[in-house]
Amino acid sequence: MISFVVPVYNEEDSLNLFNERLTRVLHSIDTSYEIIYVDDGSYDNSLNIIKNFANDSKVKFISFSRNFGKESAMLAGLKFSKGDLVCVMDADLQHPPELIPQMLSEIDDNTDVVATIRINRNSTSKFYNFGAKKFYKIMNRTGKGVKLTPGVQDFRIMKRQVVESILSLNEKRRFSKGIFNWVGYNTKYIEIKDYKRLRGKTKWKFMDSFRYGIDGIISFSTAPLDLAIFLGTILSAIGFFYALYIAIKTLVLGKDVPGFATIVCLLLIIGGVNLIFLGIIGSYIGRIYEEVKNRPSYIIKEKSEDLFKDN
Ligand code: UDP
Ligand code: MG
Numbered sequence: 001m002i003s004f005v006v007p008v009y010n011e012e013d014s015l016n017l018f019n020e021r022l023t024r025v026l027h028s029i030d031t032s033y034e035i036i037y038v039d040d041g042s043y044d045n046s047l048n049i050i051k052n053f054a055n056d057s058k059v060k061f062i063s064f065s066r067n068f069g070k071e072s073a074m075l076a077g078l079k080f081s082k083g084d085l086v087c088v089m090d091a092d093l094q095h096p097p098e099l100i101p102q103m104l105s106e107i108d109d110n111t112d113v114v115a116t117i118r119i120n121r122n123s124t125s126k127f128y129n130f131g132a133k134k135f136y137k138i139m140n141r142t143g144k145g146v147k148l149t150p151g152v153q154d155f156r157i158m159k160r161q162v163v164e165s166i167l168s169l170n171e172k173r174r175f176s177k178g179i180f181n182w183v184g185y186n187t188k189y190i191e192i193k194d195y196k197r198l199r200g201k202t203k204w205k206f207m208d209s210f211r212y213g214i215d216g217i218i219s220f221s222t223a224p225l226d227l228a229i230f231l232g233t234i235l236s237a238i239g240f241f242y243a244l245y246i247a248i249k250t251l252v253l254g255k256d257v258p259g260f261a262t263i264v265c266l267l268l269i270i271g272g273v274n275l276i277f278l279g280i281i282g283s284y285i286g287r288i289y290e291e292v293k294n295r296p297s298y299i300i301k302e303k304s305e306d307l308f309k310d311n
Contacts, residue, residue: 001032002085002104002157005077007070008050009040011091013199015049019059022097029101035059036307037091038077041067060304071174072298074154078163080307087157093198095155103157103190112185115156117149119191128209135213139178142223143216146181149189156180172297173290175212175219182220218283225284228277235270 004022008015019035026033037050041064053059062076074088085107089095095116106114121129136150154176158166165183181187218224 001034001083002087003077003081003083004033004035005038005074005081005086005088006035006091007038007040007073007077008042008046008091009067009070009073009203010042010044010046011200012042012045012049014092014197015046015053017198018091018093018097019053021093022100023056025097025100029104031104033058034081034083036077036080037061038073039063040070040073041065054304057306060307062303062307063301065299065301068298070154071176074176075167075174076298076300078167080303081163084160085157086160086163089155092200092202094195095153096192096195099190099192100157106188106190107157107159110186111188112159112162113156113180113187115180115187115189116153116192117189118151118153118194121151121194123194123196128206131210131213135216139213139216139220143178143220146178146220148177148181152177152181152189154180155192159185161185171219171291172295173215173219173287174297175216178216178220214283218287222284224280228280231273231277235273239266 006018011018022035035053035058037053037059039047039050039061047061047063050059050061050063054061060080062080064073064076077088078086085104087100087103089097099116103114103116121132124132133150136148140147158180162183162185165185166179169179169183
């Protein structure tokens with residue numbers, strides 16, 4: 001059996017078409033399946049539409065008490081999924097169901113995961129693409145245990161064992177792109193083109209993407225903290241040599257007119273660098289605080305009656 005996990009947040013315009021296209025594909029390949037729609041606190045008609053689908057016993061739903069974010073929605077779906085294979089996909093048809101047969105055919109004894117890579121990214125601005133490129137570079141250079149392929153998406157099919165490994169990671173603030181990669185296993189990548197969202201609009205703003213990138217880096221590395229030591233050392237060394245230079249100059253040439261400009265600049269630079277690193281340290285402490293509180297990643301308000309979690 002194959003489980004489909006579909007996070008949904010205000011997708012009333014796409015859902016009917018999505019469900020229709022997905023079920024059509026699934027009937028054509030003759031496999032048993034379940035579709036789990038995870039309603040992430042939509043305030044449009046999405047939940048009602050999903051409940052209607054659930055008349056079909058193969059379609060199930062989970063509904064959150066509020067919007068918890070796609071990461072939480074994916075986590076809930078994975079937890080409740082029962083299939084030997086699990087496919088994660090978006091509801092907005094940027095992940096075309098018609099690709100599923102091809103993806104399924106790539107799964108074999110040596111391939112545990114089939115993931116998709118988006119090529120020819122043209123739906124986003126040049127500036128955004130530049131930022132994305134830099135993100136992958138920093139992430140791969142600093143991240144411990146992760147090597148992300150640029151353009152990799154959440155649209156993927158995984159064997160049960162891989163899903164269990166993903167669920168065994170207990171962190172609350174989840175950066176799935178990293179986690180999917182961190183657990184390892186043999187992954188085959190399929191290149192797909194950049195499908196445009198058919199209806200509705202993306203929930204992402206530029207700042208969200210920026211925050212998401214920072215989140216990824218902080219979740220998988222402590223390199224930003226090491227940077228403080230590195231920069232601190234360099235600044236101290238410069239200070240030391242400058243002091244030496246002043247001392248010699250004073251001894252050899254006599255007393256100099258003190259330059260307040262130098263002091264002001266140094267104060268600003270050092271003060272600024274100090275604050276930046278306090279902020280970085282703060283980000284890590286904030287995360288520790290969040291994890292220690294150990295709040296659930298989501299709260300389920302309602303779900304299909306036949307959805308039970310074994311674990
Ligand atoms: N989504 C969600 N919770 C959110 C935001 C998005 O479950 O808070 C869902 C959304 O309904 C869609 C998928 O996650 O099925 C991807 O969202 P979106 O298309 O907005 O992201 P993009 O494709 O632009 O990266
Ligand atoms: Mg989308």
